[in-house]
Amino acid sequence: MIGVGKIKQYSNVLDRSLSKGKQEVSLSAFAFLFSELVQYNQTQVDNISELERRLEDAGYAVGARVLELLCHREKGNRRETRLLGILSFVHSTVWKVLFGKVADSLEKGTEHEDEYMISEKELLVNRFISIPKDMGTFNCGAFVAGIVRGVLDGAGFPAVVTAHFVPMEGQQRPRTTILIKFAEEVLRREARLG
Amino acid sequence: MAAIYSLYIINKSGGLIFYKDYGSAGRMDTNDSLRVASLWHSMHAISQQLSPTVGCSGIELLEADTFDLHCFQSLTGTKFFVVCEPGTQHMEVLLTVIYELYTDYVLKNPFYEMEMPIRCELFDINLTQAIQKDRVALLGR
Numbered sequence: 001m002i003g004v005g006k007i008k009q010y011s012n013v014l015d016r017s018l019s020k021g022k023q024e025v026s027l028s029a030f031a032f033l034f035s036e037l038v039q040y041n042q043t044q045v046d047n048i049s050e051l052e053r054r055l056e057d058a059g060y061a062v063g064a065r066v067l068e069l070l071c072h073r074e075k076g077n078r079r080e081t082r083l084l085g086i087l088s089f090v091h092s093t094v095w096k097v098l099f100g101k102v103a104d105s106l107e108k109g110t111e112h113e114d115e116y117m118i119s120e121k122e123l124l125v126n127r128f129i130s131i132p133k134d135m136g137t138f139n140c141g142a143f144v145a146g147i148v149r150g151v152l153d154g155a156g157f158p159a160v161v162t163a164h165f166v167p168m169e170g171q172q173r174p175r176t177t178i179l180i181k182f183a184e185e186v187l188r189r190e191a192r193l194g
Numbered sequence: 195m196a197a198i199y200s201l202y203i204i205n206k207s208g209g210l211i212f213y214k215d216y217g218s219a220g221r222m223d224t225n226d227s228l229r230v231a232s233l234w235h236s237m238h239a240i241s242q243q244l245s246p247t248v249g250c251s252g253i254e255l256l257e258a259d260t261f262d263l264h265c266f267q268s269l270t271g272t273k274f275f276v277v278c279e280p281g282t283q284h285m286e287v288l289l290t291v292i293y294e295l296y297t298d299y300v301l302k303n304p305f306y307e308m309e310m311p312i313r314c315e316l317f318d319i320n321l322t323q324a325i326q327k328d329r330v331a332l333l334g335r
Contacts, residue, residue, distance in 0.1 A: 031302040038304035128302035130314040135305070172319060 031128050038129075038140060048138045056146035056161075063150020070097060079155070083182070083190050086155050090148055091118055098147070099124045104175075114187055118148070118178040119166075126176065139163045141176050148178055158183040197332050198288075198325060199261060199277045202227070203296070205309040206271030208235030212312040216325065234275060238265065254286075268293060288328050295320050 041054045071077055074093050080086040091106040095118075109115030123141045131138055141163030149161040160181045165174040199217035204210055210231035215221055222230070238252045256263040262282060265275040266289035274289050274296070299317040300306050306314060 028302070035302050035304040042304070128299055128316065130299065130303055130305070130316045132305050132313060140304075 027124075027127075034125055034140075034143070035129075037143075048135060052138060052142040055140065055142040056149065059143040059146020059148075060150040060153070061146075063147040063152075064154045065150075066094060066098065066147065067151045067154040070094060081156075082193065083157065083186065086152065086157055087116060087180075089155075090151055094147075094151060109179075112181070114182045114184075116180045116182075118180070120176050120178075122173065123163075123176045137165065139165055139176065141178070145178055148180065152180070157186050159186070197279050197282045197329060199279070201274070201276050201292070201321075201325075202231055202234070203292075203312065204231045204235055204273045204275075207309065208232045209309065211310065214321070234263075234265075235273065238267070238273065264289060266290065266293060272296075282332070284328075284332075288324070291324050291328075292321065295324060 037058065038051075038055065041051055041058075045051045045054060070089075070093055071079070074097070075089075080089055087106060090103075092102045095101065095103045103118045104121055105117075105119045107117045107119065109117060123144055125143055126140055129140050131140075145161040145163040149159060152159045152161070160183075162179050164177050164179060166177050167174040199215075200222075201212070201214045201216070202210060203212035208231065210228050213224075213227045213231070241253045242250050252265070252267055254265055256265075257280065260280065261277050262280050262285070263275055263277050264285040265273060266286065267273045274292055276285055276289060278285060295317060299320060300312055300314050303314050303316075306312070
């Protein structure tokens with residue numbers, strides 16, 4: 001009979017099981033897509049801080065979704081409640097899934113209690129990008145800062161996240177630091193939890 | 195003792211978008227390099243018309259007494275040519291390496307406008323490394 005033995009077709013994409021998916025995406029394809037994202041936003045804004053904000057907002061949307069996906073896939077639906085827990089989640093798991101490797105380093109800020117820094121020699125999104133001199137301190141890593149902010153916000157750790165170039169002695173290219181400044185309530189809660 | 199004297203990159207309309215000088219003799223100022231670039235662009239185009247064989251893609255090698263000129267044209271019409279010492283080997287390979295650097299660090303840069311002069315720091319850094327590596331390999335052989 002016609003139709004017998006046909007593979008069951010799901011009518012709705014939401015009914016399909018959540019697979020692990022293909023682990024790899026072409027770097028060139030991503031680089032071109034990201035380049036277009038930056039170019040498109042450049043046409044929409046008048047100044048550099050607006051451009052940075054737009055890239056960050058784009059990253060925020062990614063971060064919120066990545067948190068949900070990774071909590072389900074990697075951590076078996078466990079929720080992080082401690083500061084160091086969520087930070088190491090971002091530093092290791094999120095970085096591994098998004099960029100193929102864990103971040104270079106995670107440090108606690110020396111000057112302020114509420115500051116933490118994730119450093120990378122060179123962010124994957126910045127691999128092919130040369131910032132022109134007249135754009136000053138603009139960093140396309142604002143996209144990654146947005147991703148981190150999205151993850152932290154979704155997990156209940158509101159923070160202000162920014163990306164900075166830090167010049168290194170003896171290196172031609174500066175390394176990138178993602179600076180995370182947690183909100184007051186996060187530190188209070190952390191202190192309460194002991 | 196540089197094997198390569200200079201590198202030029204010209205866009206599809208013949209305008210010079212990148213010029214780098216490696217030899218000490220015959221250093222040119224900006225206007226001269228622009229003129230040489232458009233000269234070469236025209237010669238390349240005319241040679242395609244003059245060729246007795248069908249489907250000629252233009253001049254690939256020009257040999258003179260004091261220099262060789264190797265030219266590589268991409269599918270999009272961007273030309274990469276290098277002026278070097280007579281008899282230098284493996285320039286075609288170097289040109290394809292430079293083409294790859296161009297596609298990586300210039301075309302994937304959101305701040306680069308197509309057909310405009312190349313002002314990308316990463317391209318310069320990697321180009322210097324590639325030329326340096328080539329020079330070392332040449333001298334070592």
